[in-house]
Amino acid sequence: MIILLVEDNLGDARLLREMFDEQNSHDTKVMHVESMIDAERYIAEHTVDIVLLDLGLPDTQGLEAVRRARAAAPNVPLVVLTGLNDEKLALQTLQKGAQDYLVKGQIETHGLLRALRYAIGRMSTEAELRAAKNRAEQAETLLQDAVDSMSEGFVIYDHEDRFVMCNETYRQIYADRADRLIPGILCEDILHKCPSGKLSSL
Numbered sequence: 001m002i003i004l005l006v007e008d009n010l011g012d013a014r015l016l017r018e019m020f021d022e023q024n025s026h027d028t029k030v031m032h033v034e035s036m037i038d039a040e041r042y043i044a045e046h047t048v049d050i051v052l053l054d055l056g057l058p059d060t061q062g063l064e065a066v067r068r069a070r071a072a073a074p075n076v077p078l079v080v081l082t083g084l085n086d087e088k089l090a091l092q093t094l095q096k097g098a099q100d101y102l103v104k105g106q107i108e109t110h111g112l113l114r115a116l117r118y119a120i121g122r123m124s125t126e127a128e129l130r131a132a133k134n135r136a137e138q139a140e141t142l143l144q145d146a147v148d149s150m151s152e153g154f155v156i157y158d159h160e161d162r163f164v165m166c167n168e169t170y171r172q173i174y175a176d177r178a179d180r181l182i183p184g185i186l187c188e189d190i191l192h193k194c195p196s197g198k199l200s201s202l
Helices: 010-022 036-045 062-072 087-095 109-148 168-173 175-180
Strands: 002-006 029-033 050-054 078-082 100-103 155-157 163-166
Touching (some): 002 010, 029 036, 078 087, 100 109, 109 163
């Protein structure tokens, strides 16, 4: 695991290196830079497995540091380092794309590597979920295209009698209730009394 440590405080950087050394993890390599611009340059030229980012760098601070880190390495897990009084900001970084945060002064040697490995696993899971969602959306698009290509009216309901989709021909045939052909709506809710007062059916 290659860790890019972005930390301008040399004392904090040394302490973190010592923590990694105490783990005796031979598959872990720590690369250290002291500014965001140096981090961006390093990421552009090298592969890293995770970025450990201090939020108080000389050339960028706070959420802007997170934004630049995500822009430089959108597919690399990001863990931020915060001060004891920055927990509110740390929570905001999670909303901006960080996988986790560590509070300086509360980092335990045994938990440091574990936290980074969890962050890597979490991002991998998120990537798999996004890929699955994209595949599902592509499959739905293909199905809709196939349905739309039919010359006759066609409609699909699920096992709970909820509307899933129909083709344009079907919408034209039942134009008087087309505004109710919404995914998830029950069939019985689509059925509606006609102006004559009689119950119409699909």
